[in-house]
Amino acid sequence: MSYTDLASKVIVVTGAAQGIGLAYARRLVDEGATVVLADRATDSVEKAAAALNENGNQGKAIAHAIDVASANSCAELAESLTKEFGRVDGLVNNAAIFSTITMKPFWEISTDEWDRLMEVNLKGPWLLTTALLPLLRASAGASIINIGSDAVAMGRQGYLHYVASKGGVAGMTFSMSHELGEFGIRVNTLSPGPVYTEVSRDTVSAPQKEAMMARQALHRTAGPDDMTSLAAFLLSDESSYITGQTISVNGGLVHR
Numbered sequence: 001m002s003y004t005d006l007a008s009k010v011i012v013v014t015g016a017a018q019g020i021g022l023a024y025a026r027r028l029v030d031e032g033a034t035v036v037l038a039d040r041a042t043d044s045v046e047k048a049a050a051a052l053n054e055n056g057n058q059g060k061a062i063a064h065a066i067d068v069a070s071a072n073s074c075a076e077l078a079e080s081l082t083k084e085f086g087r088v089d090g091l092v093n094n095a096a097i098f099s100t101i102t103m104k105p106f107w108e109i110s111t112d113e114w115d116r117l118m119e120v121n122l123k124g125p126w127l128l129t130t131a132l133l134p135l136l137r138a139s140a141g142a143s144i145i146n147i148g149s150d151a152v153a154m155g156r157q158g159y160l161h162y163v164a165s166k167g168g169v170a171g172m173t174f175s176m177s178h179e180l181g182e183f184g185i186r187v188n189t190l191s192p193g194p195v196y197t198e199v200s201r202d203t204v205s206a207p208q209k210e211a212m213m214a215r216q217a218l219h220r221t222a223g224p225d226d227m228t229s230l231a232a233f234l235l236s237d238e239s240s241y242i243t244g245q246t247i248s249v250n251g252g253l254v255h256r
């Protein structure tokens with residue numbers, strides 16, 4: 001399904017150099033949107049944007065370096081977008097410390113690891129949303145997607161700082177939606193179950209992968225493209241009455 005109104009939108013996707021963030025960006029460019037791929041992995045994000053533009057897609061991809069945990073870096077992106085577009089219609093707060101996590105019991109997580117992960121995963125979406133707020137308010141009806149995780153609903157072990165950060169994201173979404181409703185800005189959490197991307201990671205062992213798939217209603221694993229339809233819908237005007245929600249995409253693994 002195609003959401004034709006996306007073609008007129010300027011949408012920022014953070015953490016878009018790889019993985020699911022790149023898939024969101026690809027889908028939105030395919031829909032004709034102007035997509036700002038923002039990531040701290042500068043080289044990869046530039047290559048990713050160039051590849052999207054080369055593929056003859058309808059929209060446009062623009063790379064931008066950012067550290068979402070830095071207020072100054074978020075302000076730089078806002079300044080550049082103010083000059084170039086004067087508005088932002090969509091924001092996907094997807095950047096997170098995730099695939100680089102080493103699983104361990106929570107009592108072995110160092111305070112430095114905890115703090116850095118929280119700065120990126122929880123403070124980052126707040127910082128960037130705040131920096132882009134004047135631009136989001138300048139849109140006719142902006143939509144924000146905060147990326148959560150169904151690891152929260154599953155009580156997953158081995159990365160408590162990550163689970164806590166994503167629980168915070170869902171709570172932040174609901175309150176943000178109430179503070180931003182008066183400006184016509186919607187805010188939702190897209191909460192993926194386990195998604196297997198091109199990036200290898202240690203956060204799911206082979207037996208855990210099998211066990212989770214067996215528990216699902218749909219007995220297949222998810223790839224990044226399984227997440228993109230909901231993102232496109234939530235960013236389009238077709239979802240104009242949906243806000244404050246946490247929506248899972250997990251093949252029936254858990255129920256919220």
Ligand SMILES: NC(=O)c1ccc[n+]([C@@H]2O[C@H](COP(=O)([O-])OP(=O)(O)OC[C@H]3O[C@@H](n4cnc5c(N)ncnc54)[C@H](O)[C@@H]3O)[C@@H](O)[C@H]2O)c1
Binds near residue numbers: 150
């Ligand atoms: N893959 C899964 O199974 C899964 C499941 C549930 C939720 N999620 C969430 O989906 C999102 C994407 O997951 P993924 O598997 O593609 O993750 P990933 O680790 O492969 O990619 C994360 C991206 O964020 C970028 N990033 C990290 N720190 C940053 C910072 N400070 N500033 C800007 N960019 C930064 C990285 O460079 C990378 O491009 C994350 O929010 C993750 O928590 C993933």
